[in-house]
Amino acid sequence: MARKAVAQELSRERILEEARGLFVTHGYRSLTMRSIAKTMGYSHGALYYHFKEKAELFHALVSDDFNMLLSRSHDIIGRTRLGEMAQLERLMLEFIKFGLENPNHYEIMFMIKDPELQQYSRTEKAQCLDLFATVVRAILTKRADADDRIYSAPWSLFMSMHGFISYSINFNQTYDEVKKLAEAHVKYLCEGLLGRTVS
Structure with a gap:
């Protein structure tokens, strides 16, 4: 007892x-x-x-972390209009904010190198990336010249955000410290998606 x-x-x-x-x-x-x-x-x-066992504990960690991120993403998508650039910008900034406010979560979710451990997050990671890709493709399908980027653009945007987050985590930078840079980075990426030059 x-x-x-x-x-x-x-x-x-x-x-x-x-x-x-x-x-x-x-x-x-x-x-x-x-x-x-x-x-x-x-x-x-x-x-x-x-x-x-330890594996069950690790899997619970990964599942909880991805559920938190997916919940935030669904909330943004539910409050904004699919296919609008403002929605994509908010989603990307929220992703960066999540990574920098929860660096330990982010490292376990996206930076674990062990192939055996990566299997614990494969499904959740795919759900997260699919949701992000849906928003990117909703914007691109409105453009006549988007066919060749419909599959590559979501991955390129994600990798750009991941690089920003990883670099900031490596130097122990908080979201508040890099917020202006994050906003400029997201704006630059979104303008590039539309093929426009950032002024």
Whole structure:
């Protein structure tokens, strides 16, 4: 009974938040359920009350993080008109903001190099990219010259945002610190999508 009380006191959310930072700092392979629990000041049994194994814990992290990002994206799309450039700009800025306000989340979602771990985020990552591509293509389909870019443009825009976020994370820059640069970057990318020169 005492063990169950301790497990309930140690919430799923707290485990996920602590483990996220540990995975980013130490890497997936160097951690065990026992080492995660020890860092938190609990026995590993308290973790097993919520997660059967380390892989399940990692997958829960990835799923929660992508659900948070997708929720924000759906909210923006629901409040704006599909096919409008302003919608794409807001979506891109929100993505950059998410990455820089949640660097540990972002690293686990998009910067994990281990092929074995990448499989845990494949479905969620595809959903995120598909949603973004839908917005980009809604803009391009209104243009007569868009056929050759309908598939390449979403990926190019995403990679440009990813580079901006990765660079900023590497230098510990917050969103507030680079907000003006982020806005200019997004404007430049969106103007390029339409084939116009930024003034």
